[in-house]
Amino acid sequence: MSKPALTPQENNFQAIISHAKEYGFVFPSSEIYDGLSAVYDYGPYGSELKKNIRDYWWHSMTQMHENIVGIDAAIFMHPTTWKASGHVDNFSDPMIDNKDSQKRYRVDHLIEAKADSLRAAGAAAEADALLAQMDQLLAAENFEGLKNLLTEQKITCSVSGTSNWTDIRQFNLMFDTQLGSVAEDANTIYLRPETAQGIFVNFLNVQKTARMKVPFGIAQTGKAFRNEIVARQFIFRMREFEQMEMQFFVRPGTQMKWYEYWKEARLKWHTDLGMPANKYRYHDHVKLAHYADAALDIEFEFPFGFKELEGIHSRTDFDLTRHQEFSKKKQQYFDNDIDEATGKPYGNYIPYVVETSIGLDRMFLAVLSNAYEEEKITKEDGSTDERVVLHIPAKIAPVKLAILPLVKKDGLPEIARELMDSCKGQFKCFYEEKDAIGKRYRRQDAIGTPFCVTIDHQTKEDQTVTIRYRDAMTQERVHISKVKEIVLGAIA
RNA sequence: GCGGAAGUAGCUCAAUUGGUAGAGCGAUAGCCUUCCAAGCUAUAGGUUGCGGGUUCGACCCUCGUCUUCCGCUCCA
Numbered sequence: 069m070s071k072p073a074l075t076p077q078e079n080n081f082q083a084i085i086s087h088a089k090e091y092g093f094v095f096p097s098s099e100i101y102d103g104l105s106a107v108y109d110y111g112p113y114g115s116e117l118k119k120n121i122r123d124y125w126w127h128s129m130t131q132m133h134e135n136i137v138g139i140d141a142a143i144f145m146h147p148t149t150w151k152a153s154g155h156v157d158n159f160s161d162p163m164i165d166n167k168d169s170q171k172r173y174r175v176d177h178l179i180e181a182k183a184d185s186l187r188a189a190g191a192a193a194e195a196d197a198l199l200a201q202m203d204q205l206l207a208a209e210n211f212e213g214l215k216n217l218l219t220e221q222k223i224t225c226s227v228s229g230t231s232n233w234t235d236i237r238q239f240n241l242m243f244d245t246q247l248g249s250v251a252e253d254a255n256t257i258y259l260r261p262e263t264a265q266g267i268f269v270n271f272l273n274v275q276k277t278a279r280m281k282v283p284f285g286i287a288q289t290g291k292a293f294r295n296e297i298v299a300r301q302f303i304f305r306m307r308e309f310e311q312m313e314m315q316f317f318v319r320p321g322t323q324m325k326w327y328e329y330w331k332e333a334r335l336k337w338h339t340d341l342g343m344p345a346n347k348y349r350y351h352d353h354v355k356l357a358h359y360a361d362a363a364l365d366i367e368f369e370f371p372f373g374f375k376e377l378e379g380i381h382s383r384t385d386f387d388l389t390r391h392q393e394f395s396k397k398k399q400q401y402f403d404n405d406i407d408e409a410t411g412k413p414y415g416n417y418i419p420y421v422v423e424t425s426i427g428l429d430r431m432f433l434a435v436l437s438n439a440y441e442e443e444k445i446t447k448e449d450g451s452t453d454e455r456v457v458l459h460i461p462a463k464i465a466p467v468k469l470a471i472l473p474l475v476k477k478d479g480l481p482e483i484a485r486e487l488m489d490s491c492k493g494q495f496k497c498f499y500e501e502k503d504a505i506g507k508r509y510r511r512q513d514a515i516g517t518p519f520c521v522t523i524d525h526q527t528k529e530d531q532t533v534t535i536r537y538r539d540a541m542t543q544e545r546v547h548i549s550k551v552k553e554i555v556l557g558a559i560a
Numbered sequence: 561g562c563g564g565a566a567g568u569a570g571c572u573c574a575a576u577u578g579g580u581a582g583a584g585c586g587a588u589a590g591c592c593u594u595c596c597a598a599g600c601u602a603u604a605g606g607u608u609g610c611g612g613g614u615u616c617g618a619c620c621c622u623c624g625u626c627u628u629c630c631g632c633u634c635c636a
Contacts, residue, residue: 357636475593506596
């Protein structure tokens with residue numbers, strides 16, 4: 069068996085991963101100990117880029133929308149939170165593999181399918197009994213019993229047609245740990261598998277203290293943790309990842325209007341950043357999660373195909389209602405606005421929620437893979453060359469401006485240092501006087517610096533410098549005093 | 561998790577049938593002073609992913625393990 073050739077896209081993805089490591093964007097976690105599966109660290113330029121993406125999002129949410137405020141909730145939450153949210157019940161599924169076909173199934177799906185076929189054959193009572201038995205075994209976490217049930221019911225794999233099953237295993241997607249220093253007194257708590265619940269449990273705190281009126285939103289960025297069975301594709305699916313999400317609380321009945329609004333608004337956020345529209349598409353969910361009445365993904369064309377980048381979910385009043393039930397604390401809002409239909413205030417209700425949730429690490433990967441180019445250059449003498457350049461939008465580029473004295477003598481470094489000092493308080497700058505100027509330009513290309521400024525001997529005569537643009541590789545002379553405003557203009 | 565493939569310096573790769581690792585690029589320091597990586601000098605950097613086994617001797621053979629990639633699978 070020969071090794072299948074890599075497609076150009078896969079090849080490109082490998083190159084992006086290598087580039088990310090080589091230039092200090094993303095490192096495998098604990099690499100000196102052979103790494104830790106599906107965990108990555110962000111390096112000097114990676115952490116700048118990630119922070120810039122987060123800031124751009126935060127700014128667009130909490131600063132550009134007067135009715136959105138932010139919070140920063142803890143990763144640890146009361147364990148009941150996850151019972152209310154449904155994660156305890158729905159986030160851990162008993163799985164089983166068929167040894168012949170090597171297909172994996174959720175045990176409950178297999179049994180439900182059998183029940184459906186029984187019902188179709190007119191044995192509705194038998195089907196109900198089967199499901200009742202399954203629920204009982206699931207509740208008791210009796211995996212042996214469940215496997216016996218599969219055997220008794222002669223449930224087979226649809227691919228191999230055999231019932232050569234492995235043992236049932238539980239995959240709990242939530243990480244747990246102990247709260248409290250004394251083990252026997254400890255309670256099991258979970259690392260949050262999503263950030264959303266931190267917003268829901270603070271709904272009234274925020275609404276009251278910030279004096280918010282429906283419709284309004286609460287934004288948050290932060291880490292979430294999922295013990296994925298398979299976590300792969302670089303930073304696309306990690307066990308520890310960062311979400312940027314906003315829960316928008318609306319009057320019941322208006323959720324579809326807001327769902328449409330945020331569907332448009334969120335795609336616009338991406339294109340406003342300069343990301344290409346043709347690499348985006350919507351993907352409507354056909355099968356909805358238990359909490360949603362509408363849901364879609366904004367997908368991005370990664371090097372390995374179109375994949376989910378962001379989700380827009382109409383979560384109804386599911387979460388707040390559940391928290392009200394479990395906490396016994398009312399989660400309602402009093403709406404003083406007049407309902408034109410009745411002439412009276414809308415009164416008390418539990419708001420509906422439209423969620424926008426984007427993976428920061430995925431956005432990082434989208435930006436990086438979109439930016440990466442191995443560009444062929446034709447030089448003035450007709451020979452060709454190649455450069456690796458990251459076309460990162462200037463707004464979020466790790467370094468905005470590189471300041472380069474043409475030579476490191478004749479007083480040029482002093483002028484360059486002066487410019488450096490006047491700019492570095494406003495945006496991230498990089499100073500370098502080593503090596504030929506062309507080499508320094510290429511190094512900046514590799515980390516996506518949009519502007520380079522070169523101080524030469526003419527600068528001493530007329531205070532002009534050369535500003536060189538990353539994408540077009542063109543350059544022009546401008547007065548040294550204009551440099552700061554050119555950069556600020558591009559990143560505002 | 562299953563199946564397949566791969567791990568040698570920061571990167572790309574070498575190293576006859578098994579004989580105790582080299583190059584280019586890159587990096588660092590200096591010289592040169594030149595607007596798109598190409599000059600000169602020097603330096604650093606590897607228990608060959610890790611751990612056993614076979615052998616006089618292992619980068620090479622073998623077993624295990626870790627990591628990564630591909631295909632399934634899973635994914636609020």
